[in-house]
Amino acid sequence: MPRRLSLLTELLVARGGVVLLALALLLFLTLPLASLLVRSLEDRGGGFVGFANFATYFASPAFGNSTTNTLVFAALTTLFTVPQAFLFAYAIQRSCIPLKGLWRNIAMIPILAPSLLAALSFIYLFGNQGWLKFVIEWLGFKTVYGLPGMVMAMSFSSFPHAVMILLAGLALSDARMYEAADSLGTPGWRKFWTITLPGARYGLISAALVVFTMAVSEFGVPKVIGGNYSVLAIDVYKQVVGQQNFSMGAVVGLVLLLPAVLAFFIDSAVRRRQKALLTARSVPYSPRPQPLRDGLLLAYVVLISGVLLLVLGMAVFGSFVKVWPYNLSLTLNHYTYGFEEAGVGNAWPNSVMMAAWCALAGAAITFAGAYWLEKTGIEKSRFFGWARPLAQLQAMMPMAVPGMVLGIGYIVFFNSPANPLGFLYGTMAILVLSTVVHFYSSSHLTAVTALKALDNEFESVSASLKVPFYKTFWRVTVPVCLPSVIDISRYYFVNAMTTISAVVFLYSPKTTLAAISILHLDEAGNVGAAAAMATLIVATSAVVTAVFFFVEWLLVKKTQAWRRGTRS
Amino acid sequence: MTGKAASEALRLEGIHKAFGGFIALKSVDLAISRGELVCFVGPSGCGKTTLLRIIAGLETQTAGRVIQDGRDVSNAPPAARDYGIVFQSYALFPNLTIRDNVAYGLVNRRRGRGEIDARVAELLKLVGLPDSGAKYPAQMSGGQQQRIALARALATAPSLLLLDEPLSALDAKERERLRGEIRQLQRRLGVTTILVTHDQEEALSMADRVVVMNHGVIEQVGAPLEVYERPATPFVADFIGKVNVLNATCLGSGRYRVGQVELDTPVNGIAAGRAVRLYLRPEDRVLADGGPLAGRPNLLQGAVRNVDFLGTFCLATIDVDGFDGQSMLVYFSLNQALELGVREGVQIPFALRGERVRVFPAAAS
Numbered sequence: 001m002p003r004r005l006s007l008l009t010e011l012l013v014a015r016g017g018v019v020l021l022a023l024a025l026l027l028f029l030t031l032p033l034a035s036l037l038v039r040s041l042e043d044r045g046g047g048f049v050g051f052a053n054f055a056t057y058f059a060s061p062a063f064g065n066s067t068t069n070t071l072v073f074a075a076l077t078t079l080f081t082v083p084q085a086f087l088f089a090y091a092i093q094r095s096c097i098p099l100k101g102l103w104r105n106i107a108m109i110p111i112l113a114p115s116l117l118a119a120l121s122f123i124y125l126f127g128n129q130g131w132l133k134f135v136i137e138w139l140g141f142k143t144v145y146g147l148p149g150m151v152m153a154m155s156f157s158s159f160p161h162a163v164m165i166l167l168a169g170l171a172l173s174d175a176r177m178y179e180a181a182d183s184l185g186t187p188g189w190r191k192f193w194t195i196t197l198p199g200a201r202y203g204l205i206s207a208a209l210v211v212f213t214m215a216v217s218e219f220g221v222p223k224v225i226g227g228n229y230s231v232l233a234i235d236v237y238k239q240v241v242g243q244q245n246f247s248m249g250a251v252v253g254l255v256l257l258l259p260a261v262l263a264f265f266i267d268s269a270v271r272r273r274q275k276a277l278l279t280a281r282s283v284p285y286s287p288r289p290q291p292l293r294d295g296l297l298l299a300y301v302v303l304i305s306g307v308l309l310l311v312l313g314m315a316v317f318g319s320f321v322k323v324w325p326y327n328l329s330l331t332l333n334h335y336t337y338g339f340e341e342a343g344v345g346n347a348w349p350n351s352v353m354m355a356a357w358c359a360l361a362g363a364a365i366t367f368a369g370a371y372w373l374e375k376t377g378i379e380k381s382r383f384f385g386w387a388r389p390l391a392q393l394q395a396m397m398p399m400a401v402p403g404m405v406l407g408i409g410y411i412v413f414f415n416s417p418a419n420p421l422g423f424l425y426g427t428m429a430i431l432v433l434s435t436v437v438h439f440y441s442s443s444h445l446t447a448v449t450a451l452k453a454l455d456n457e458f459e460s461v462s463a464s465l466k467v468p469f470y471k472t473f474w475r476v477t478v479p480v481c482l483p484s485v486i487d488i489s490r491y492y493f494v495n496a497m498t499t500i501s502a503v504v505f506l507y508s509p510k511t512t513l514a515a516i517s518i519l520h521l522d523e524a525g526n527v528g529a530a531a532a533m534a535t536l537i538v539a540t541s542a543v544v545t546a547v548f549f550f551v552e553w554l555l556v557k558k559t560q561a562w563r564r565g566t567r568s
Numbered sequence: 569m570t571g572k573a574a575s576e577a578l579r580l581e582g583i584h585k586a587f588g589g590f591i592a593l594k595s596v597d598l599a600i601s602r603g604e605l606v607c608f609v610g611p612s613g614c615g616k617t618t619l620l621r622i623i624a625g626l627e628t629q630t631a632g633r634v635i636q637d638g639r640d641v642s643n644a645p646p647a648a649r650d651y652g653i654v655f656q657s658y659a660l661f662p663n664l665t666i667r668d669n670v671a672y673g674l675v676n677r678r679r680g681r682g683e684i685d686a687r688v689a690e691l692l693k694l695v696g697l698p699d700s701g702a703k704y705p706a707q708m709s710g711g712q713q714q715r716i717a718l719a720r721a722l723a724t725a726p727s728l729l730l731l732d733e734p735l736s737a738l739d740a741k742e743r744e745r746l747r748g749e750i751r752q753l754q755r756r757l758g759v760t761t762i763l764v765t766h767d768q769e770e771a772l773s774m775a776d777r778v779v780v781m782n783h784g785v786i787e788q789v790g791a792p793l794e795v796y797e798r799p800a801t802p803f804v805a806d807f808i809g810k811v812n813v814l815n816a817t818c819l820g821s822g823r824y825r826v827g828q829v830e831l832d833t834p835v836n837g838i839a840a841g842r843a844v845r846l847y848l849r850p851e852d853r854v855l856a857d858g859g860p861l862a863g864r865p866n867l868l869q870g871a872v873r874n875v876d877f878l879g880t881f882c883l884a885t886i887d888v889d890g891f892d893g894q895s896m897l898v899y900f901s902l903n904q905a906l907e908l909g910v911r912e913g914v915q916i917p918f919a920l921r922g923e924r925v926r927v928f929p930a931a932a933s
Binding site: 007010011380455456457458460461462463464465466467468471472475476479480559561562563 | 624625626627628645646647648649651652653655657658659661662663664672673675676677704705706707720721723724726
């Protein structure tokens with residue numbers, strides 16, 4: 001009975017996919033984190049010592065110092081970034097300034113760069129040989145190294161993330177509330193305080209939490225521009241890479257996990273509340289011109305865009321300058337001899353290769369995984385229903401796990417002699433795996449959103465027509481969702497190019513990555529080559545992003561007949 | 569196989585469905601004959617869609633059996649059953665042309681291209697859209713998309729057609745036109761069809777038999793006229809069509825007292841002294857335009873409180889004298905309303921048609 005056989009195959013594919021996803025996430029996310037937990041309870045030799053490591057760490061002066069420093073750094077970054085991002089997003093969503101698309105794109109530039117780029121730029125600008133050193137001194141600081149530089153560099157890196165959330169938060173607004181306020185003769189400032197701000201409050205909280213979490217988990221910025229200002233992420237690195245003390249590294253990693261997990265839960269609670277805020281009947285708000293307001297906001301947006309471009313441009317310029325700031329003649333030496341001398345000639349090709357794998361495999365796994373979870377009726381399965389919550393929970397976990405923590409988890413888990421997957425250690429594969437897992441949550445959410453927009457009954461219809469669901473997946477679901485798949489792919493590529501936090505523990509001499517090599521070049525005092533590597537990363541991300549956008553544009557144009565619909 | 573079993577397309581036995589603590593269906597039994605068009609009708613949440621999805625295998629019943637063409641398919645997955653389905657959302661594949669949508673189930677059966685094209689052309693002609701094969705769904709109107717969904721469901725010539733609220737996303741005119749078209753198509757093809765709807769008018773106008781559901785149970789199964797004229801329960805009387813509900817006391821031998829008025833109806837077994845409710849349609853009355861009313865039983869009169877004009881007819885709310893504040897909706901054709909001068913405040917005499925009155929115990933509703 002071939003018909004019955006094919007039904008069995010279909011069921012196997014449907015259930016097997018979810019089970020496979022749940023197990024893969026278990027293997028490459030939960031078990032590494034669990035072994036980190038176990039490791040924190042062991043001494044250096046692997047003997048069980050209970051909470052002795054925690055006791056030692058909490059008793060050390062480093063603990064109090066780093067914890068306070070980390071929280072101060074994260075809090076200041078949040079306070080510095082979010083208001084600026086809010087005003088920027090407000091200008092784009094709620095005023096009539098020209099060239100909104102341009103400003104929006106400029107605000108996204110930091111995403112293309114590793115956070116180290118901003119740190120390097122600020123050293124060029126405000127460092128001991130910087131042109132603008134006097135500004136730092138005028139503001140009352142001795143040097144840019146330490147808290148001032150860290151906050152500025154982190155603010156640059158986190159700015160687009162805050163802006164994106166706030167743009168979305170400010171896009172949701174009901175014009176009728178403003179009309180009602182107008183009909184009651186409400187002045188503008190009162191509308192802002194009573195309608196605009198309350199409407200955007202969830203976006204503000206979300207943005208603040210994202211910036212805070214990014215700063216808490218950040219490793220590169222404090223490493224390069226932190227000076228003696230020690231933070232938890234640096235402690236983890238020192239314990240693991242400096243002293244090879246994995247147990248202590250695990251302890252600090254778990255301490256680092258705490259604020260990130262807390263922020264994650266606050267954010268999900270906030271998001272759940274936000275859903276009820278707008279009804280389907282809301283009328284979108286569209287701003288009317290107000291010359292004074294629009295003029296001031298335009299000036300602000302131009303200023304911020306200028307600063308963003310200046311920071312980017314400084315690193316790019318520095319990478320072409322012979323000896324900053326004494327010999328400003330241009331050269332390509334940093335890109336050639338600079339890399340070779342430091343032995344990082346293979347770093348950029350490695351990064352491109354890794355990013356390409358993440359873009360391909362990551363997008364395929366994430367989209368297929370989301371499809372299996374959402375569309376194959378796994379929730380109704382009597383025997384495999386458990387796989388769905390297991391996979392769903394794990395899909396959201398990476399959002400709450402700092403890359404450093406994931407990285408040590410991977411070392412502890414895959415470097416263990418008892419692990420049959422130990423052969424992965426030191427390979428390109430483990431870099432790809434850790435990066436895909438690290439950035440899984442956002443990609444998963446993008447895929448789920450795209451899938452939820454599809455008619456729920458496609459699978460039912462194809463079953464009634466005796467077409468296996470995987471054929472419909474291939475013929476209908478993938479083509480319809482292709483723009484989202486391309487987005488996911490681009491997201492993985494850019495993040496793989498710029499990330500250092502998880503992979504800094506996992507690379508081998510053969511698999512050095514471009515972003516990591518910036519750390520080494522900087523440490524060796526070769527700032528020019530470090531800037532060159534950062535520039536190379538930005539250029540790669542920018543070109544690839546442009547290619548992705550072009551492909552997406554081409555695709556949407558080609559399929560316009562059915563996407564938009566032109567009724568005849 | 570007996571003759572009855574051979575003409576039976578589908579049989580449901582004791583279908584029970586619980587979602588956690590919520591009971592969606594309570595031991596539902598139903599037999600559907602070959603070629604019949606049956607409508608499941610009821611308010612939202614009554615279980616009608618769940619029942620359809622169980623027949624389709626999209627939900628699994630907690631208990632009970634589904635027997636299709638004599639074969640027990642209770643535990644078969646959707647793909648192992650024989651039916652075509654049309655959803656409220658149409659669920660047309662947006663990236664495929666109309667031709668590819670209709671051919672979707674045919675391609676899988678390894679038919680030749682020529683054969684598929686011929687079948688697609690035949691189906692598109694059947695649903696009245698012969699030249700739309702090259703278009704995409706987004707280029708068509710809602711009603712056209714619904715016809716395409718129907719063609720796709722019929723393409724593989726299933727023995728059972730399931731329609732889940734197929735017309736509720738359409739505007740009123742389009743809905744009425746499609747009602748007739750679907751009905752004709754179904755008659756022509758003779759395909760056994762189950763249609764789920766919350767719209768009682770749709771059910772009455774399309775069905776061979778109506779299955780009225782409420783709170784997970786079948787309240788009544790019957791031909792449209794039967795369900796309308798002889799509702800089995802107060803719920804059916806209330807849900808199907810408009811109805812007047814009068815609180816009354818039974819006096820025995822078919823006599824009831826409403827307020828201070830006594831009404832005569834055919835004798836039934838209800839004991840004297842019992843509190844009851846009388847269910848009467850607005851049109852269950854005789855008016856003075858057909859001749860004098862004097863001498864008729866159940867003669868009433870009352871002042872018009874309010875007139876609802878509804879096109880070719882109107883419904884007047886009348887405060888009936890002696891009913892102690894209970895009012896009645898009374899049906900007037902537009903001509904009757906004009907001839908009898910139905911306006912607010914006017915006294916109108918009329919006689920109730922006692923033989924049409926349905927009596928239910930007061931406690932039941």
